[in-house]
Amino acid sequence: MNVEEQARLARQASYRLAVLPTGVKDRALEAAARALETHRQEILAENLKDQGEARRTGLKDALQKRLLLTEAKVAQMVESVREVARLPDPVGRRLMRRELDEGLVLSKVSVPLGLIGVIFESRPDALVQIASLGMKSGNAVILKGGSEALHSNRVLFSLVRDAAASVEAAFRDGLQLVETRQDVRDLLALDRLIDLLIPRGSGELVKSIQENTRIPVLGHSEGVCHLYVDAEADIPMAVELAYDAKCQYPAVCNAIETLLVHEGIAREFLPRMAARLQKVELRGDERTRAIIPALPASGEDWRAEYNDLILAVRVVDSLEAAVEHINTFGSHHTDGIVTRDGEAARRFLAGVDSSSVMWNCSTRFADGYRYGLGAEVGIATGKIHARGPVGLEGLTSTKFLLEGSGQAVADYAEGRRGFTHRDLP
Amino acid sequence: MNVEEQARLARQASYRLAVLPTGVKDRALEAAARALETHRQEILAENLKDQGEARRTGLKDALQKRLLLTEAKVAQMVESVREVARLPDPVGRRLMRRELDEGLVLSKVSVPLGLIGVIFESRPDALVQIASLGMKSGNAVILKGGSEALHSNRVLFSLVRDAAASVEAAFRDGLQLVETRQDVRDLLALDRLIDLLIPRGSGELVKSIQENTRIPVLGHSEGVCHLYVDAEADIPMAVELAYDAKCQYPAVCNAIETLLVHEGIAREFLPRMAARLQKVELRGDERTRAIIPALPASGEDWRAEYNDLILAVRVVDSLEAAVEHINTFGSHHTDGIVTRDGEAARRFLAGVDSSSVMWNCSTRFADGYRYGLGAEVGIATGKIHARGPVGLEGLTSTKFLLEGSGQAVADYAEGRRGFTHRDLP
Numbered sequence: 065m066n067v068e069e070q071a072r073l074a075r076q077a078s079y080r081l082a083v084l085p086t087g088v089k090d091r092a093l094e095a096a097a098r099a100l101e102t103h104r105q106e107i108l109a110e111n112l113k114d115q116g117e118a119r120r121t122g123l124k125d126a127l128q129k130r131l132l133l134t135e136a137k138v139a140q141m142v143e144s145v146r147e148v149a150r151l152p153d154p155v156g157r158r159l160m161r162r163e164l165d166e167g168l169v170l171s172k173v174s175v176p177l178g179l180i181g182v183i184f185e186s187r188p189d190a191l192v193q194i195a196s197l198g199m200k201s202g203n204a205v206i207l208k209g210g211s212e213a214l215h216s217n218r219v220l221f222s223l224v225r226d227a228a229a230s231v232e233a234a235f236r237d238g239l240q241l242v243e244t245r246q247d248v249r250d251l252l253a254l255d256r257l258i259d260l261l262i263p264r265g266s267g268e269l270v271k272s273i274q275e276n277t278r279i280p281v282l283g284h285s286e287g288v289c290h291l292y293v294d295a296e297a298d299i300p301m302a303v304e305l306a307y308d309a310k311c312q313y314p315a316v317c318n319a320i321e322t323l324l325v326h327e328g329i330a331r332e333f334l335p336r337m338a339a340r341l342q343k344v345e346l347r348g349d350e351r352t353r354a355i356i357p358a359l360p361a362s363g364e365d366w367r368a369e370y371n372d373l374i375l376a377v378r379v380v381d382s383l384e385a386a387v388e389h390i391n392t393f394g395s396h397h398t399d400g401i402v403t404r405d406g407e408a409a410r411r412f413l414a415g416v417d418s419s420s421v422m423w424n425c426s427t428r429f430a431d432g433y434r435y436g437l438g439a440e441v442g443i444a445t446g447k448i449h450a451r452g453p454v455g456l457e458g459l460t461s462t463k464f465l466l467e468g469s470g471q472a473v474a475d476y477a478e479g480r481r482g483f484t485h486r487d488l489p
Numbered sequence: 490m491n492v493e494e495q496a497r498l499a500r501q502a503s504y505r506l507a508v509l510p511t512g513v514k515d516r517a518l519e520a521a522a523r524a525l526e527t528h529r530q531e532i533l534a535e536n537l538k539d540q541g542e543a544r545r546t547g548l549k550d551a552l553q554k555r556l557l558l559t560e561a562k563v564a565q566m567v568e569s570v571r572e573v574a575r576l577p578d579p580v581g582r583r584l585m586r587r588e589l590d591e592g593l594v595l596s597k598v599s600v601p602l603g604l605i606g607v608i609f610e611s612r613p614d615a616l617v618q619i620a621s622l623g624m625k626s627g628n629a630v631i632l633k634g635g636s637e638a639l640h641s642n643r644v645l646f647s648l649v650r651d652a653a654a655s656v657e658a659a660f661r662d663g664l665q666l667v668e669t670r671q672d673v674r675d676l677l678a679l680d681r682l683i684d685l686l687i688p689r690g691s692g693e694l695v696k697s698i699q700e701n702t703r704i705p706v707l708g709h710s711e712g713v714c715h716l717y718v719d720a721e722a723d724i725p726m727a728v729e730l731a732y733d734a735k736c737q738y739p740a741v742c743n744a745i746e747t748l749l750v751h752e753g754i755a756r757e758f759l760p761r762m763a764a765r766l767q768k769v770e771l772r773g774d775e776r777t778r779a780i781i782p783a784l785p786a787s788g789e790d791w792r793a794e795y796n797d798l799i800l801a802v803r804v805v806d807s808l809e810a811a812v813e814h815i816n817t818f819g820s821h822h823t824d825g826i827v828t829r830d831g832e833a834a835r836r837f838l839a840g841v842d843s844s845s846v847m848w849n850c851s852t853r854f855a856d857g858y859r860y861g862l863g864a865e866v867g868i869a870t871g872k873i874h875a876r877g878p879v880g881l882e883g884l885t886s887t888k889f890l891l892e893g894s895g896q897a898v899a900d901y902a903e904g905r906r907g908f909t910h911r912d913l914p
Contacts, residue, residue: 308897425893436910461872468850472733485861
């Protein structure tokens with residue numbers, strides 16, 4: 065069966081999945097959790113095959129680490145499926161209700177998107193997480209995992225799909241696995257069948273997908289985040305926030321890459337920052353290097369995502385200059401200001417065109433779990449559909465329902481009747 | 490100046506437009522309305538030039554009619570700008586507020602999309618309407634009108650932009666007009682600068698844009714709408730709704746193209762429908778033609794958008810067969826059911842995958858004005874971003890704001906503090 069046929073089957077199944085009661089979806093999730101639990105030895109055995117292959121082909125250490133499954137990781141996977149089952153159903157929520165006229169009531173409800181394609185790298189636990197998010201939100205899902213996790217992905221997929229299908233047959237066609245690079249290319253061309261693509265992996269993966277498909281892509285390819293230390297910043301707070309945002313976990317997208325400092329506070333702030341961020345390689349503009357030792361920053365540093373203990377530092381004349389720098393060089397992901405001046409903070413929060421903007425707290429908070437969204441589907445930096453950390457509702461769309469009692473438009477067009485347009489509770 | 494330079498200027502201006510207070514935007518709209526009012530003779534004179542050109546080149550009658558401006562139409566245009574000024578500001582609404590921890594509050598607010606590209610045909614009043622919707626929602630807008638309305642578009646554009654810029658300078662760069670076909674091709678390639686494209690015109694225009702850009706497109710290229718007459722339909726109601734949905738205005742996207750009839754009611758319903766829809770050319774499947782005279786329907790009729798007094802008719806075995814027909818052959822725009830059976834209606838409303846689904850009322854109600862949205866930006870049949878009739882909020886995105894008092898992620902990651910995740914009013 066080729067990818068288009070798989071997508072067609074999944075699309076057909078999506079109409080049945082879209083109308084499943086919450087209870088059925090949750091029972092299917094519980095069945096999947098139980099299957100993973102029961103067959104954990106089989107999962108670990110298949111994962112061992114992938115690990116052997118990874119060592120033979122000399123896969124990078126970091127990727128080998130991501131590939132590795134353990135008893136504890138499988139237990140975590142099982143728990144994550146049960147957590148998804150406990151989340152509220154994102155489908156069927158009534159978002160609006162309005163009387164258009166007597167006996168003519170409009171409502172807007174949440175519905176599944178339909179068919180979602182997910183492309184991820186290495187981490188086999190991503191397969192289980194994304195399949196369960198898709199199941200809970202009534203979507204059909206086509207999964208493409210990394211080839212280095214082939215055996216792990218196959219066993220995880222069969223266990224989840226067979227268990228789900230034992231509760232509701234539509235899951236058999238509604239969950240699909242594809243495996244080759246050619247399959248991905250084929251997938252990207254199916255814009256008439258697939259509603260949304262979610263890439264999970266490196267910035268290069270996301271970028272190459274965005275550039276090669278007309279299907280909407282939920283995600284972000286870059287995290288060039290900034291912290292701006294305003295003239296009115298509390299200096300010890302600014303130092304600690306710079307430390308947390310750079311050093312607490314430098315490899316992630318919401319860590320900062322550039323520090324912008326108001327010239328009025330630079331002489332006082334920069335030396336204390338440099339002392340606290342000793343282990344960080346600083347790359348400064350001229351005005352920074354007149355105050356603290358730092359490598360010279362080149363133009364490229366303002367666009368760089370180091371994902372490492374490196375920080376670009378620039379002294380700016382004003383808050384407005386900081387905002388302009390961020391909007392020009394940033395990736396519209398997450399940026400923050402440190403200031404005691406509420407009016408300045410408001411200007412910054414309004415002016416910075418990013419999916420999350422922070423005031424007096426670390427950029428590292430930009431995350432679905434920390435935001436209390438229940439589960440994170442991804443962080444989107446585009447402005448269409450969902451933006452910022454995206455929870456389950458990012459896998460839904462809406463539809464209007466109009467319930468009448470025989471109303472024809474002619475009566476309104478010809479003035480025999482009028483609209484009331486009264487919002488209802 | 491080329492299109493990319495225009496887009497770059499508009500993009501830069503968009504950051505200033507995004508933070509304008511409502512009052513400034515409304516004053517700019519009022520200034521535009523007054524300029525159009527004052528210069529109406531000039532507008533009509535320029536429009537005469539376009540009309541002369543249209544007659545010389547033998548433009549189709551329907552298009553000539555769309556092109557024509559009159560004193561009354563200009564007055565309407567002026568009033569439409571004032572109406573947009575009176576709408577609530579879609580920007581800066583707080584959509585959510587949540588305490589993550591003591592002194593750490595997350596909110597989600599609506600923001601403008603940024604830069605919108607609008608491509609429309611013939612109707613010069615569309616320029617004014619879409620420019621004013623863009624202004625109200627704090628977006629920068631690039632407009633491309635039909636070449637047949639060149640003179641009208643130029644004068645309308647100058648009047649609106651100059652008036653708006655006299656109130657707030659950012660409108661000078663924030664509103665841009667482009668004119669040639671090559672400009673459109675260039676526009677479609679600017680996916681790094683333009684956030685959303687809105688085509689206003691024929692299905693072919695929309696389709697050709699969707700197929701030639703990676704910029705998200707808000708709109709629909711087809712309106713293949715259905716009415717399903719269930720076994721439990723009130724027959725006089727079904728006849729009147731079929732009449733209204735087909736005949737009240739056959740040229741529009743939310744008029745029906747196909748009538749599906751449950752076999753249990755076909756013998757009784759079809760003759761009465763045919764009598765009422767005398768002026769309509771019926772094209773039926775075999776079972777329809779066994780009951781009433783009709784031309785034979787071919788497979789192509791199920792996908793046809795006639796936009797004319799032609800109706801395809803098919804007898805189906807069940808509600809499920811009707812839903813499947815609609816999901817297979819329809820355009821996910823608007824579809825309806827006529828039935829007295831509430832349980833059947835619920836199955837239909839849930840099962841039909843369209844942006845609007847109607848029960849016992851005409852599909853012709855699917856419209857921003859009738860839905861009470863205040864202004865209609867377009868009707869979207871895609872599932873990403875906005876769906877169905879789209880009001881001003883379709884020109885907005887969201888952003889998260891997190892206001893803290895020095896919180897670092899390390900304290901939460903290392904268990905020294907926990908999240909409260911308490912929704913606030």
